[in-house]
Amino acid sequence: MDHATLRQHFYRQLTNHYVQGELQSLYHWCVAEIEGWGRAEAYTRNEQEVIPAKRMHWEEVIERLKRYEPVQYIFGKAYFHGLMLSVDASVLIPRPETEELVAMMLKDHASAQKRVLDVGTGSGCIALALKHARNNWLVEGVDVSSAALLTARGNASDLGLDVAFRESDVRDEVDFEGFDVIISNPPYIPTRVQESIDKNVLQYEPHLALFAPENDPHYFLRRVAEISEKSGVIEVYMESHATEEEALVADLKSVWSGSIEVKHDLAGRPRFLRLEKSE
Numbered sequence: 336m337d338h339a340t341l342r343q344h345f346y347r348q349l350t351n352h353y354v355q356g357e358l359q360s361l362y363h364w365c366v367a368e369i370e371g372w373g374r375a376e377a378y379t380r381n382e383q384e385v386i387p388a389k390r391m392h393w394e395e396v397i398e399r400l401k402r403y404e405p406v407q408y409i410f411g412k413a414y415f416h417g418l419m420l421s422v423d424a425s426v427l428i429p430r431p432e433t434e435e436l437v438a439m440m441l442k443d444h445a446s447a448q449k450r451v452l453d454v455g456t457g458s459g460c461i462a463l464a465l466k467h468a469r470n471n472w473l474v475e476g477v478d479v480s481s482a483a484l485l486t487a488r489g490n491a492s493d494l495g496l497d498v499a500f501r502e503s504d505v506r507d508e509v510d511f512e513g514f515d516v517i518i519s520n521p522p523y524i525p526t527r528v529q530e531s532i533d534k535n536v537l538q539y540e541p542h543l544a545l546f547a548p549e550n551d552p553h554y555f556l557r558r559v560a561e562i563s564e565k566s567g568v569i570e571v572y573m574e575s576h577a578t579e580e581e582a583l584v585a586d587l588k589s590v591w592s593g594s595i596e597v598k599h600d601l602a603g604r605p606r607f608l609r610l611e612k613s614e
């Protein structure tokens with residue numbers, strides 16, 4: 336089988352599972368990972384025969400994609416803010432919206448020394464991207480999941496970034512003392528929307544990372560704000576669900592005495608919160 340035929344086979348096998356744009360992106364992931372080729376090579380090597388061992392790998396990946404397994408888990412990696420991170424089923428796959436949150440914070444803070452804590456760090460993506468961009472900052476990450484922390488520490492070590500990760504459960508009486516800024520993308524999806532979530536997310540990504548407690552979708556956002564308030568933190572950046580803006584701000588006002596600003600993502604949805612105290 337040559338590569339042109341393999342490409343047709345890939346598209347035909349998966350056409351009922353993914354829309355065209357997704358299929359193209361998946362094909363490029365596979366070509367890069369299995370063949371080690373860039374986008375251009377994928378189309379200029381049409382007549383080249385697929386070697387048998389790689390053919391088997393392609394078939395295995397096609398079967399996993401048919402089961403909606405995220406391509407990032409299949410190949411064990413994800414890209415975030417210019418960094419390549421290892422990911423596995425213990426961590427959320429870093430999202431483009433979260434890159435926006437990081438970019439927002441970096442834009443607000445040029446280079447002055449800061450002590451930053453990433454709460455619910457998962458793969459460590461936020462903490463590592465901040466440290467990569469601002470090497471003079473002290474950056475730490477916390478998470479309740481020891482499996483996620485192993486992945487985050489592995490990423491820090493692979494990238495040579497000095498970020499400490501430790502276990503902490505924000506449901507407990509913890510504090511964020513000693514940090515100037517808290518950044519968090521906590522679990523915020525209301526359980527009531529569970530049925531509308533894509534299969535690849537619902538079946539494979541950790542529910543611990545996705546869902547807020549039943550009947551209290553703002554629980555973690557409110558809790559991060561509350562602990563920040565008690566700890567004397569002056570600034571908090573958070574990602575949130577796009578549809579809960581007014582109720583969420585009202586809820587946060589019950590625990591945060593400073594200003595609360597809602598910021599929009601590139602698609603114009605209210606996705607981010609910036610909480611600030613005047614010093």
Ligand SMILES: C[S@@+](CC[C@H](N)C(=O)[O-])C[C@H]1O[C@@H](n2cnc3c(N)ncnc32)[C@H](O)[C@@H]1O
Pocket residue numbers: 426427428429430433454455456457458459460461477478479480483503504505506520521522523543544545
């Ligand atoms: C939406 S994920 C975000 C992961 C990563 N920061 C990112 O942006 O891709 C939320 C993270 O919060 C963690 N988490 C859930 N409950 C927690 C708790 N009670 N205390 C601390 N972290 C928690 C999950 O393990 C998960 O890694």
